[in-house]
Amino acid sequence: MMRLAGHELRCIRAGREVFAGLDFEVRSGEAVAVVGPNGAGKTSLLRLIAGLIAPSGGQMTLAGGDSELSVAEQAHYLGHRDAMKPALTVVENLGFWADFLGGVATEPAASLEAVGLGHAAHLPAGVLSAGQRRRLSIARLLTVKRPIWLLDEPTSALDAGSQKVFAGLMTAHLAVGGLIMAATHTPLGIAARELRIGGVA
Numbered sequence: 001m002m003r004l005a006g007h008e009l010r011c012i013r014a015g016r017e018v019f020a021g022l023d024f025e026v027r028s029g030e031a032v033a034v035v036g037p038n039g040a041g042k043t044s045l046l047r048l049i050a051g052l053i054a055p056s057g058g059q060m061t062l063a064g065g066d067s068e069l070s071v072a073e074q075a076h077y078l079g080h081r082d083a084m085k086p087a088l089t090v091v092e093n094l095g096f097w098a099d100f101l102g103g104v105a106t107e108p109a110a111s112l113e114a115v116g117l118g119h120a121a122h123l124p125a126g127v128l129s130a131g132q133r134r135r136l137s138i139a140r141l142l143t144v145k146r147p148i149w150l151l152d153e154p155t156s157a158l159d160a161g162s163q164k165v166f167a168g169l170m171t172a173h174l175a176v177g178g179l180i181m182a183a184t185h186t187p188l189g190i191a192a193r194e195l196r197i198g199g200v201a
Helices: 041-047 090-101 108-115 130-143 160-175
Strands: 003-013 018-026 030-035 059-065 075-078 148-152 180-181 193-196
Touching: 003 041, 018 030, 018 041, 018 059, 018 160, 018 180, 030 041, 041 075, 041 148, 041 180, 075 130, 090 108, 090 130, 108 130, 160 180
Parallel strands: 030 180, 030 193, 075 148, 148 180
Antiparallel strands: 003 018, 003 059
């Protein structure tokens, strides 16, 4: 059983206190929806957990994970922007991420089929629509297995059918002991406990 927790976390960005005294806990098989107004610090919290920014106070702990790896090395961060190289094909992008991230990798073709992009495997990523780019980013979550998914507005640009597919993928991730923290303004399509962050609307 994995348990990711934060205690009295404080975040300062560009000299402004984004949040302070923030506590959270999420366990294996559980999804937490981080909600709050714009500017409240939802993205900052996910980036902090992912190791992309340093906390200004408090502490974060992970129990039940790989003691040889940091939290960031056991997490996927799916941000606002879809991280891909436009000149590479769809499958080459997944291959790049598999090599870069390391760890246990799934065959990229299987990941693309799971998100409905099998037909686009050999197209340059630069020609994809916004929704297809989002699905390619989701395929990255499947290609390299990591137990912690940190998702920032993950359903943006997805149509109703793709949202349903993604909900199924999130459910499958939780079923094998994964955990999810997602910053969102819209329902995820799965059962999720809310973590509300206050802030400037």
